[in-house]
Amino acid sequence: MLVAYDDGLTTHLNGVPHPERPDRVRVVADELRRRGMFGERVDTRVARPDEIERVHPASYIELVRRTCAMLGPNEATDLATGDVMVDAGSYEAAARAVGATLVALDAAVTGHRGTFALVRPPGHHAEPARGMGFCVFNNAMIAARTYAQDEGKRVLVLDFDYHHGNGTQAAAGGGVSYAGSHAAPAYPGTGDPRDNRVAADAALVNIPIDARRGIATEGFIGIHTRMLRALADRVRPGLLVVSAGYDVVAGDPVGDLGVDPSFARQMGRLIREVADEYCDGRAVFVLEGGYDPATLAACVAETILGFEENTEVEKTDAEAIPAAQRALVREVEAA
Ligand SMILES: [Zn+2]
Incomplete structure (x- = not known):
């Protein structure tokens, strides 16, 4: 699988104690290299402001740029919009994460295949005018919006x-649908399933999972398999x-x-199956969270192997999905 990555993504929060640290992607890159899975690595690029403006207003982009430009070599501060720590390298790294995602998008679209943007900072909490939760620019949503607008086709995130x-959901619509699971109660507290709607142009599906109980792996896979197949249809x-x-x-x-x-x-495997059936194989993976670098590295490698092996998703027992989540999945299937 083509992986968009280079060391330019490690300049954000370099030397600042923080869970979203440069080692996250560095350790993944080392693991992919060690396994011989880095043969299709491509360099990233820094996205232009007009590309970031697909989702974010110019005033917010400028706020991020100015905040970072004011910082000295060993300084870090929170963005004025909320809980996102930035340092002098963060604007360029965040714009590079967007650029890497657009490189991955281009390759997926032109090659009809799956690609992986191995990026940080992550993006899915970033709302149009507000960075949040370690996220500066919404990498995934910028790619989704770019494809929907340029190609005039629908996108499912x-x-x-x-x-x-929350940031992706806030910017969805206009041909971009959003679906996912998340832990609740947990940061950022959004994602109420009562807002779920299944519509071809702007579907919104949230499946909260009890944060205190967690979920069995089979149940987690079962939720996503049934939700994604039904929604893609x-x-x-x-x-x-x-x-x-x-x-x-x-x-x-x-x-x-x-x-x-x-x-x-x-x-x-699941995403390969659905991408093949509906999207001529096109799928762009964009890294979000995962804060134990060694586990993250193993998981990214397994996702790529799963996508590439062309094997069916293992069948899951409906009973493995807890009742509350099963009811939500059934609503999507029945819609
Ligand atoms: Zn997360």
Whole structure:
């Protein structure tokens, strides 16, 4: 699989103690290289402001640029819009994360295949005018919006991160649908399933999972398999954008729903199946959370292997999905 990555993505929060640290992507890159899976690595690029403006207003982009430009070599501060720490390198790194995602999008669209943007900072909490939760620019949504506007086709964003993708949901619509699971109660507190709606142009599906109980791996896979198959059939997307967050995995220092790292391979298989059936193979994976670098590295590798092996998703028992989530999945299937 083509992976968009280079060391320019490690300049954000370099030397600042923070869970969203440069080692996250560096360790993944080392693991992919070690396994011989980095043969299709491509360099990233820094996105232009007009590309970032597909989702974010110019005033917010300028706020990020100015905040970072004012900082000295060993300084860090929170963005004025909320809980996002930035340092002198953060604007360029965040614009590079967008650029890397657009490089991955181009390759997916022209090659009719799956690509992976191995980026940080992550993006799914970033609302149009407000960075939040470690996220500066919404990488996944910028790619989704770019494709929907340029190609005039629908896009389905699937988010399997531990946390709700509030920023992506806020910017969805106009041919971009959003669907995902998230832990609740948990940051950022959004994603009420009572707002769920299944419509071809602007579907919105949130499936909260009890943060205190967690979920069995089979149940997690079962939710996504049934939700994604049913929704893709309604939406008929030309592209899948996957907000690939791995903080659901057991032991993650920020998230942790008790899910086994093997889930990543099943997710890769599932997304391959749906991308092949509806999108001529086009799928762009965009890294979101996952805060234990070694586990993150294993999971990213497994997702890529799952996507590439062309094997069916393992059948899951409906009973493995807890009753509350099963009811929500059935609503999507019946819509
Ligand atoms: Zn997360």
